[in-house]
Amino acid sequence: MKRIEWIAAPEIGRAAQSWLDWLEGERRASPRTLEAYGRDLAIFLAFLARHHGGPADLAALAALKTVDLRAFLAARAREGVGKVSVARQLSALRGFFRHLDRRGLVHNPAIRALRTPRQPKSLPKALSADDALSTLDSAGVIDQEPWMDARDRALFGLLYGAGLRLGEALGLRQSDAPLADTLAITGKGNKTRLVPILPQVATMVAEYRALCPFKPSPEAPLFLGARGGPLNPGVVQRQIRRLRPMLGLPESATPHALRHSFATHLLAGGADLRGIQELLGHASLSTTQRYTAIDAERLSRAYRAAHPRAQGAAPGPTDPAPPPRPAKGKRAPKR
Template sequence: MTHNNFYQIFFQWIEHIQFHLNLSQHSVNAYKRDLEKYLNFIKEYFSEEISLDLLNRIDIRVLRNWLASRIKEKFTHRSNARAVSAVRNFYKYLQVKYDIRNQAIFSINIPKIEKSLPKSLDVSDVIKLISNIQFISKERWIKNRNIAILVLIYSTGIRISEALSISLSDLENFEFLKISGKGKKERIIPLMKIVEITITRYIEILPYKLKSSEPIFKSKKGKNLLRNNFQKDLVVLRRMLGLSEHVTSHSFRHSFATHLLENGADLRSIQDLLGHSTLQTTEIYTKINSKFLESAYYSAHPLSKK
């Protein structure tokens, strides 16, 4: 098998995880980078081109050296766990498609990841961010675009990838938002009036024509706005306001869930709104809420002040 033929297999696997496993584009890109680094390591380790035969010869010793090299490069436990998962997935694909039955990767223990609580923002910080994001751009339509995105995420709890992919046809006359989330699972989210107001203000002065089926949020050049580009704007805003590093587009989603829970919404409803497949995923917000309740308890109870 030639070098070029092998990389055809590589890109076939990329298509497989993107269209058959329904992974997000962010996850696909991460898996792609992880596997590329793994293949480069194997190529250098054996001083030969990558082939199916070479991959079939990999043993546990080689894999441990690969993981050790990642640790030396100071990759986090989370990154290493994801890399092992990516390589396992690739070998499963090779087994089904090319009868490669090397089981060494499945003997590697995935590095344990310490689960951290989602980092939500105070309501005052959310308002401050939404109010000030207009000041990082000189163009009025981009100011309106950025405000609309933050209002949309905080009002609905959708992921940034979901926000950047919505079209006019998803908005159901601004009464409901149709979202096709992870695993192509569709959910319907009610829309507040402020979402209609901010998106309409943006679209009214958008210098590009929109089709009803295309994503509404555009870059400066009229292309679909990318997650990384919007995140760069948030970094500038965060530094301008002197806020912590955990201010990201995803922290607005966490804040949506946390603030609903703090104000009495039930966990099952929050699960449906977030699009979590299991209640267990949503329950992590109860740990945040318990800290909020503890703080409220000690600050409000008369005996705590004696």
Template sequence: MAQTLIREYAAFLNDDRRRSPHTVRAYVTTAERLVSFLENETGSCSKDAISNISVNDLRVFLASRRGDGIGNRSAARELSALRAFLTYVGTDSATLRRLKAPRAERTVPRPSAPDDIMALGADMAEAASQAWIAARDWAVLLLLYGCGLRISEALSLLGGDLPLGETLRVTGKRGKTRIVPVLPAVRDAVARYTELTPFPAAKEEPLFRGARGGPMKPAAMRSAVLRARRRLGLSERLTPHALRHSFATHLLAGGADLRSLQELLGHASLSSTQIYTSVDAAHLLDVYRSAHPRA
């Protein structure tokens, strides 16, 4: 019964709510943890038992997760996933409102210098085992930094998206589409990859391929960035997703307004974009402290 409910919930998140695969995994994992908790504590994990769970039981469950060592930010994510599952099974909204998320300090992403990003890409290409893999990694890196794409968005591009023009239609979180400009350097990098790859993509097939011809996985890009970053002695903060942060910060520093940046990044809310005003201020403060004679 419980496993059937979990499968139905996963299908609901994926098909009806159009959540990303990462979100589906995270939310389903939380649902499975709650079901296991109820089995151990009450011996019942039917849909009715879950929907009628008490606030005290929920607090005990969340306390057990804190006992596992998760911090405020992770606890807030756990509560968000928990609310989604309980809403799905029909738990009374008044019960859910009594659960308060811990206050998590919002961290400010730190941008990387353009020279560091270019050095990273050059090192990745130099270390690649084959020329087409070098071209692939360089093209993906430029899509992240030059277009502000999430890694999942870059790797979801299909053969039908070729040849790249001056703009690219991107499907992001929750199936939301946006149009992003494509710089000549990005177009050239993708064209170079398509010339060299031994796995030309048909219209409905993934553009970027792994070494054996299957779809390229995000882990492959993360691993290549990690190795290059360590060889160059660059900051541990320089990750594939940090390239998107750098894209946003450098645009803002160059005069882009928040609304335009929100559209380019595909943020549903302007509040998600406003964090970059703090990033830019932090960058300016770093420059001031390093350069001003009285800093």
């Protein structure tokens, strides 16, 4: 909380730490969520320090008007922050103000008057089955050490073969290997789920561990970087970016797209939606239902490409266009 202590009164720093402790203990928030919320709160308090010409205290928070909060949202928009990030920051602020209210420190209804920015509903972008498999197979063509190639193949295999989030895969420990038929994964909200592990994926992980030059402790991360430390997510993102031009993949090809591909291809193969929800670790079925829209779009494309009536609905590039209909009251010329 040192960042907050620099830009706000000590009483706010103590309240912020109390809120984060409550989130961790009562709501079982993950370390990544706690870090994001703490950062969001620090950004807001830094804005208030500039906006009011000095560090904010509890009295300043109680005196905030809706116009002050809207000024913060407008400033974030000018800085190029996306609607999704702004919505998360607003959620963090609401949670912090609720905590202050429960503790009898600050009561300010202005925060509740703000509307969350409307976010466009975007569908997850999945790769085709061929592209997803090519990504796994081609991880070894990147010019790097053989053990790193094996590492990337194993990691991509867990994303596409087990539907793990990147953070979940990077959170695995050496003690989790060798992988069994199922693997217990602790995901968002510290909720644990069991995911099946394909034999091919278990083999990829075993090959990586056999080639890895480091001998880490059982509690060390399973996936290691070039110097033996934890593998940085940015390195994984960069590896996918390097594969895009080599394989002709779209810009939407990311590590997370492999997880989306896992769900989309399961659904296309007839898997039950509720089962996919459990495999992905989604708290709400509505989140998983987005994949039905993807599958419906795929079926629609297949219908338009293959069904005789759909093919006849519009002339193709080599089909002659039908003759124009004569205007009302006029006869078509004889041919």
